[in-house]
Amino acid sequence: MAYINLELALLTFIIVPFMAWLIIKFGGRMTTTYRQLFGNVGNFNARIEDNVGGIRVVQSFANEEHEKKLFAEENKQFRATKLLAYKTMAKSMSVSYMLMRLITVFVMICGAWFFIQGKLEMGEFMAFLLLSNIFFRPIEKINAVIESYPKGIAGFKRYLEIMETDPEIADAPDAVSLSSVRGDIRFEGVTFGYESSRTILNNIHLSIRAGETVAFVGPSGAGKTTICSLLPRFYEVEQGSITVDGIDIRDVQLRSLRKHIGIVQQDVFLFSGTIRDNIAYGDLHATDHQIWEAARRASLDDLIRSLPDGMETIIGERGVKLSGGQKQRLSIARMFLKNPPILILDEATSALDTETEAQIQKSLAELSVGRTTLVIAHRLTTIQSADRIIVVNSDGIAEQGTHQELIHSGGVYSRLHQVH
């Protein structure tokens, strides 16, 4: 183009920086809008998940209309941001399209003027016009790519932010692996709070012998669950230390620490899949014989045999729904398979009827044989046989001893016992 007519070529190229400026300006605006849009998509999805997951609660409170209103609100915001994103995109696209067409008009007008002035032959004019079209076509394509870039980069940045979030609790660089554990546990001057402004446990001292069964009782919110959550390092102590077999748990690799601790919770989480998959979760390399043995010890084998597909029965959303007691047994079977030296039983049976509870208690008692067991209990009846009962209240550990000792001492426990 410059070879045909330098002046006209320079005039044509003046427009290029202006175009670049416009593209960058709209690109920045689109990135911001798309980031906002992806944030809204997150909220929108969370609302849908809540509504579907908690559908029974919504229905039982007959709060469908209320949920619909919340959904409509979220939807409105999502729609508004989506519209804003499309508007910005429409502006950016139409401006760049217009500019491209304007360049052609500009070349035609200038070329015609140069032709009238005799600075340009008709053939040269036509050649220049064709060449300018060829030259700007790739620019048009690059422009289209740049327009779609903000959409991709906004999503990618959000993804990176999540991926780059460091876990709060990680292995120390020189952390060791625990190969075998006896199960001696010590809490030494442990202080902890979920928020820095509120201390839940203050200077707790506690020593549990290997193989001992210790039950934690006390009013709701006293910190029983918190004490037990500190042991697998779900949270980090603020002051003091927790040791397992004399080794500070902060000096141990998380994976190896948690491999030696089993937790049976009240609300058992089952993965969608077969009964076999769910039991084998306790030990992914278990043999068929070991899985059946675990099921037998958890008194689950009869139920499995009575099902047409046996071990391969699909459970969860897409399959057979298990009862509360059956779920508990399955989680106990998982634990037999995992075979950890330390066990935490988190109010494992308080949601069951008396008969089922008695059966599950029997399986749990068998499970805890030879293991250090920490029981978080509400029902005082289920923990009377514990080696030691620890009463936790807002001041920390109020008293401890066997059932008989605590009844005779006439303290908090004996009063709780009378109330029950």
Ligand SMILES: Nc1ncnc2c1ncn2[C@@H]1O[C@H](COP(=O)(O)OP(=O)(O)OP(=O)(O)O)[C@@H](O)[C@H]1O
């Ligand atoms: N994840 C959390 N974030 C913030 N605070 C929490 C968290 N979990 C528990 N708490 C608070 O810590 C305190 C102790 O809770 P914890 O669950 O340990 O009590 P608990 O004795 O086990 O009670 P319950 O018998 O009702 O289960 C409570 O005041 C509770 O509100």
